Amino acid sequence: MKRNIQVLLLLFTGVGLLHISLLTDLYLRYVRPGLRPALIASGVLLIVLGAVSAARDGFPFNRPRTDHDHGHGGHQGGGHQGHGHDHSQGPRIAWLLYVPALTILFLAPPALGSYTAARDEAKAKAPTAGDSLFPALPQSGIVELSLNDFSSRAVWDTDGTLRGHTVRLTGFVTPGRHGTWYVSRLAISCCAADATVRKVRVHGATPPPADAWVTVTGTWHPTGKVGTDDASPALDATTVKRVPAPKDPYNDAVATRPGR
Known part of the structure; x- marks a missing residue:
């Protein structure tokens, strides 16, 4: 046997x-x-x-x-x-x-989702010496950004390149406390065991079900003092649209370009 x-x-x-x-x-x-x-x-x-x-x-x-x-x-x-x-x-x-x-x-x-994202603290990547200046965003249209790029700009970009722009973020829904919710992504270096969290708090919209994949369009919601750990990424949503889950849920790479 x-x-x-x-x-x-x-x-x-x-x-x-x-x-x-x-x-x-x-x-x-x-x-x-x-x-x-x-x-x-x-x-x-x-x-x-x-x-x-x-x-x-x-x-x-x-x-x-x-x-x-x-x-x-x-x-x-x-x-x-x-x-x-x-x-x-x-x-x-x-x-x-x-x-x-x-x-x-x-x-x-299934891939890791809101259960993991809700229990791990998201940390926006601080710019290195070579990344101290964030590239300017397109002047017109909706700008599609990765959650990593948006989070870094929202927390560390003291030049405020997000100000005055409408952006589009894609990720899955992660419920928070007291009715709050986040659009989230998980990034991996090798496998799901080393996943790190990227999440942006969404204001002004009713949250879809947990783990639903959505595209959120809106404007930057300043929270805390930019350039310090007190700042946190947040978005004032104008639209929230359900979308299919991507084949590669951990790939958050998005070319900075005007949306349609």
């Missing part, structure tokens, strides 16, 4: 990895796009290892036991009769190892 678990677990896990990385884009819920080749290679390797193990053991997996399989206890003293015990029997709890493998294959968990 224990051998069966090992072989099938390799096969299921390998098929699951290929399912989310080769046949679909589900892997983007967990890792950066650049790791796709590594996931595909890992899936192929696990399937090959499982197939080799299965072929070595023969089919069906539980081979008929021979006299040799009964151990050496049959012709030795009673003190060694324990050698006839079937050591292939593993703990029944080992079957639980199938749960994560089958989950990846049939029910891929």
Whole structure:
């Protein structure tokens, strides 16, 4: 039984990895796009290892036991009769190892969302010496910004380049305290385990359901003293529109350009 678990677990896990990385884009819920080749290679390797193990053991997996399989206890003293015990029997709890493998294959968990964003404190990236001056925004039209860019400008841009501009932000809804809510994004360096939060408080609009993806259009709402940690990113919303979730939920990169 224990051998069966090992072989099938390799096969299921390998098929699951290929399912989310080769046949679909589900892997983007967990890792950066650049790791796709590594996931595909890992899936192929696990399937090959499982197939080799299965072929070595023969089919069906539980081979008929021979006299040799009964151990050496049959012709030795009673003190060694324990050698006839079937050591292939593993703990029944080992079957639980199938749960994560089958989950990846049939029910891929969603990307991180409002639960994570609500429990982590967002920190706007402070400009380095080379980034001390934020580029000017287009003079006309709605400017589409990433949450990271908007947050950095709202907190650290003492020149006030956001002032007088209508901007558009896209992210998922994160409920806050006392009826407040945020449009949020999560950024990752490698995988979902190292996710960091970007969120902007939205004023003047009724919040959609938690985790709903939205595009919020509005103007900068100054909060706190810009250039210090007292400032926080906020937006006075004019419109809130539901949008489909992106394939890559962690990619917040947006070219600064006038919106349509």
